[in-house]
Amino acid sequence: MKIAVICANGKEGRLIVKECIERGFDVTAFARGENKSEAKKFISKDLFEITKDDLKGFDVVADAFGAWTEETLHLHSKSLKHLCDVLSGSEARLIVVGGAGSLYVNKEHTLQVKDGKDFPDVFKPLANAMGKALDELRERNDVKWTYISPAGDFQADGEKTGNYILGGEELTLNEKGESVISYSDYALAFVDEIEKGKHIKERISVVRK
Numbered sequence: 001m002k003i004a005v006i007c008a009n010g011k012e013g014r015l016i017v018k019e020c021i022e023r024g025f026d027v028t029a030f031a032r033g034e035n036k037s038e039a040k041k042f043i044s045k046d047l048f049e050i051t052k053d054d055l056k057g058f059d060v061v062a063d064a065f066g067a068w069t070e071e072t073l074h075l076h077s078k079s080l081k082h083l084c085d086v087l088s089g090s091e092a093r094l095i096v097v098g099g100a101g102s103l104y105v106n107k108e109h110t111l112q113v114k115d116g117k118d119f120p121d122v123f124k125p126l127a128n129a130m131g132k133a134l135d136e137l138r139e140r141n142d143v144k145w146t147y148i149s150p151a152g153d154f155q156a157d158g159e160k161t162g163n164y165i166l167g168g169e170e171l172t173l174n175e176k177g178e179s180v181i182s183y184s185d186y187a188l189a190f191v192d193e194i195e196k197g198k199h200i201k202e203r204i205s206v207v208r209k
Helices: 010-021 077-086 121-138 184-194
Strands: 004-005 026-031 041-044 058-064 093-097 146-151 154-155 164-167 181-184 202-208
Touching: 010 026, 010 058, 010 093, 010 184, 058 077, 058 184, 077 093, 077 121, 077 181, 093 184, 121 146, 121 154, 146 184, 164 184, 181 184, 184 202
Parallel strands: 004 026, 004 058, 026 041, 058 093, 093 146, 146 202, 154 181, 181 202
Antiparallel strands: 164 202
């Protein structure tokens, strides 16, 4: 299986690359500057400069883009639109590293995590930007996309347990009543989806078991 990992120099991007390599996939990393991932194949290119030819022949494109500052939050929508336009009509699957703020907390799907009174104000702009990008992605019928939301507590330096629960649109808690997952376990779940491809045009979520 041929995999392209976009923004592969980020922490989650590097873990996705590593997990893909360990499974024997043919991985090409895309990022600005020098290669910081374990990929042997690397293309130094800004996401917004990636073309149809660059992604031709890949089975899966993994989008690990992230933006955190106020002036860059709009790039969540812009970057996802660009990748969708590049992949429009192709057989390649687009799998996106998503956010948790847009997960629903009721069965009617009218309330999201970011709407909660305890949700930190400092994270609301990011959650709104990522939620907007997801809403726009849902409108794309010309791309085989999958959006994967992490648990509410997404731990960059958390341990890899090798166990996770796969959820859907709603916030899922484990047996301890927690919504937590490490970057490493998220990468495991992400590459499982790359391998299995069972959730085309769906948003799924993952939480530590």
